[in-house]
Amino acid sequence: MKIIPFYKSEKQLIKKSASGNRDAQRCLYEKYAPKMLGVCRRYIKDLQFAEDVMVSGFVKVFKHLETFRHEGSFEGWIRQIMVRESISYLRKNQFVVYDETVMEKIRPQTTINSFDWDTEHIQSLIDSLPDGYRAVFVLYAIEGYKHQEIGEILDITESTSKSQLFKARRILQEQLKQQNSIGYGTE
Amino acid sequence: MGRNKFEKQLKEQLQGREIKPSEGAWERISQQLEESKTPKAKNFKWYGIAAGFIGLIFISGLYLTTRGLSTDNDTQITNVKKDSILSNTTPEIIYEPKIGEERVIVDSKVQEEESIQSRNNQNMDSAKMDGLASSKEEIRKVEKTSVQWNTSEELIDTKIAEVVAQVALLEHENSTVTDAEIDSLLRGAQRQLLEDKIFRNDRSVDAMALLADVEHELDTSFRDQIFDALKDGFLKVRTAVADRNK
Known part of the structure; x- marks a missing residue:
C-alpha cells in the first residue's frame, strides 16, 4: 500500500503524527522502518525478535512524539530510541556484560585495510560475537558512542566497555584470519 | 584505541543497511497505539473541569x-x-x-x-x-x-396617661378601685414599656436595650455587698472554729 505524501515538510508530518493522525504516523513509519529494523538487527540476531523490538520502539516514538523539540535530527532521535529498546530487550533476555576492569595485554593486531564482503557477511561476523561483546562493539564502532556513553547505556564502567570492545575486536580478527586462510589458502 | 579502517568500512556498510519489515508490523503498531490510547486520561480532565x-x-x-x-x-x-x-x-x-x-x-x-x-x-x-x-x-x-430610660420618656408619659384613664374608667364603673387593681395596671404598663424597648418593630431583639436591662438588674446595692461580705466572713470564722475544735 502506497501512502500519498501530502505533507509538505517532515516537521508538519511530525506535528500531525504527534496529534494522533494515523496517516501521518504511517508516513513516518514507512520512511524510517527499514533503517530502524537494520539498527535493531545489529543487536539482535533473530530478525523476528528484532522486528518485535522495532515495533515496540515505534510505539514509544509515536507516544512521545510531542516531546521531540525539533532541535536535532529526527532520524537520530528515533535511532536512539531503537538502540535503547534493543539493549532493553537484550537485558530482559539475560544478556550479561561481565564487569571486567582488567584489560588483557594487547597483542599486535592484524590490520585489515579493506575487504570486499557483502553486508550480510559482515552481519554474520558481528552475530558470531557474544551478546555483551556485540552490544559494545556495535555501539562503539557502528553507532559511534563513546565509552562513557556506552557505560551509561549498559550500566557498566567505562573500563569494562573498553575491555569488551578489545575482546570483540580480537574475536573478529581471529575469524577474519580464518576466512582469509580459507578464502585465499594462505597461512 | 581508535576506530580503524576496517571498522570505518563496517560502519559505512552497516549504517546504510535497510531491512524491510513484514506486512503486519504496521498493523501491530497501530493496534498497540489504539490500545494505549486511554480515554481515562481525557475523562479525568473533563471530570476535573466539571x-x-x-x-x-x-x-x-x-x-x-x-x-x-x-x-x-x-x-x-x-x-x-x-x-x-x-x-x-x-x-x-x-x-x-x-x-x-x-x-x-x-x-x-x-x-x-x-x-x-x-x-x-x-x-x-x-x-x-x-x-x-x-x-x-x-x-x-x-x-x-x-x-x-430617656429614650422612652414619651412612651412612659403615654402609658401613665393610659393607666390613669383606665383607673378613671374603673372608678366610673365600680365607684371604688382597689390598690391591687392599680398595681396590676401599673405592672402591665411597665411590662409593655419593657417590651417596647427591647423588641423592635420587626420583632427582633434590641441587644443594647436588653443588655442595659440585664446590667441594671445585676447592679447590687452597697448594703447588699456589705451583707455578702459579712456572710462570707462569718462562714470562714465558723469553719475555722469548727476545724480547731476537732
Whole structure:
C-alpha cells in the first residue's frame, strides 16, 4: 500500500503524527522502518525478535512524539530510541556484560585495510560475537558512542566497555584470519 | 584505541543497511497505539473541569448566602458623644440595612475616648461634664441610663396617661378601685414599656436595650455587698472554729 505524501515538510508530518493522525504516523513509519529494523538487527540476531523490538520502539516514538523539540535530527532521535529498546530487550533476555576492569595485554593486531564482503557477511561476523561483546562493539564502532556513553547505556564502567570492545575486536580478527586462510589458502 | 579502517568500512556498510519489515508490523503498531490510547486520561480532565465548576458555584452560592444573611443584620451602632449627653438626647442606635456592606460596629470605648477628648476641648461644657462623670465608667453609666430610660420618656408619659384613664374608667364603673387593681395596671404598663424597648418593630431583639436591662438588674446595692461580705466572713470564722475544735 502506497501512502500519498501530502505533507509538505517532515516537521508538519511530525506535528500531525504527534496529534494522533494515523496517516501521518504511517508516513513516518514507512520512511524510517527499514533503517530502524537494520539498527535493531545489529543487536539482535533473530530478525523476528528484532522486528518485535522495532515495533515496540515505534510505539514509544509515536507516544512521545510531542516531546521531540525539533532541535536535532529526527532520524537520530528515533535511532536512539531503537538502540535503547534493543539493549532493553537484550537485558530482559539475560544478556550479561561481565564487569571486567582488567584489560588483557594487547597483542599486535592484524590490520585489515579493506575487504570486499557483502553486508550480510559482515552481519554474520558481528552475530558470531557474544551478546555483551556485540552490544559494545556495535555501539562503539557502528553507532559511534563513546565509552562513557556506552557505560551509561549498559550500566557498566567505562573500563569494562573498553575491555569488551578489545575482546570483540580480537574475536573478529581471529575469524577474519580464518576466512582469509580459507578464502585465499594462505597461512 | 581508535576506530580503524576496517571498522570505518563496517560502519559505512552497516549504517546504510535497510531491512524491510513484514506486512503486519504496521498493523501491530497501530493496534498497540489504539490500545494505549486511554480515554481515562481525557475523562479525568473533563471530570476535573466539571468538579472545578461545581466547586466554584458552591463557594459563590455559600458566599452570597452568608452575605445575604449578614446584610439582614447589618447594624451600625454609634454612641452619643458628650455633647449629645449634655444636651440630654439619647445615644443614637442606627439600623441601616445596606446590601453589599459589612456590619460596622463602632466601638463604644473609642467613642467614649473621643467624647472625652472633645469634652476637654470645650471649656464651658467640660465643667458641667466633670461634675457629672469624671471617669469612663461614669460616662458609660450615664449613657446606659439614658439608653434605658430617656429614650422612652414619651412612651412612659403615654402609658401613665393610659393607666390613669383606665383607673378613671374603673372608678366610673365600680365607684371604688382597689390598690391591687392599680398595681396590676401599673405592672402591665411597665411590662409593655419593657417590651417596647427591647423588641423592635420587626420583632427582633434590641441587644443594647436588653443588655442595659440585664446590667441594671445585676447592679447590687452597697448594703447588699456589705451583707455578702459579712456572710462570707462569718462562714470562714465558723469553719475555722469548727476545724480547731476537732
